Amino acid sequence: MITRKADQKKSVRENMRGGNEYVQFTHLSAELPEKARIFDILTLIPGASIGYHVHEGETELFYFMEGTGRVQDDDQVVEISAGDCMATFSGHGHSVENTGNTDLKLLAVIIKD
């Protein structure tokens, strides 16, 4: 099934996981398989962040599409930019912060164990 760009639903989460500002979600597919929880583009304006949190029973994959940021990957803090990828497996944690002057856009998919 095709979901056109114009038909993709959007939503906003304020102070996500204790982070700053808000995150805009674009839900790419109108339907997902049972083992997927999201297949979304997340847009963080400059200064926006998603606070540190741990995933249990699922893995989240991030593909950074545009912008620059800083992530925490368990206990490591790393600068990221477009083209980089981050995998957060079950039992591991992460946070994301837009440290640039432009939007930070990433594609996120969550796959249940």
Next chain:
Amino acid sequence: MITRKADQKKSVRENMRGGNEYVQFTHLSAELPEKARIFDILTLIPGASIGYHVHEGETELFYFMEGTGRVQDDDQVVEISAGDCMATFSGHGHSVENTGNTDLKLLAVIIKD
């Protein structure tokens, strides 16, 4: 875990599923969870295609990042462009063809049932 753009492995498949030319794969993450089979960017040069094939026991999600193309979605043929999404669930089939003058780039993830 972070996989830097510069460290992402690439591979090429010629005449994929009976299609034209070749498809370049960029394997975004050095490791995947058990329920994921690929998390890749696929690049099709103008004229390249992936022939029609059916997925069984898994779902493939495509997010079209750049370019224009034509897909077959079961028995429907549809023109797609950047921002569109395609979900091919277990028991369903698809094909992809780059009909434009520039590369067609899509992000693909396969999630096992």
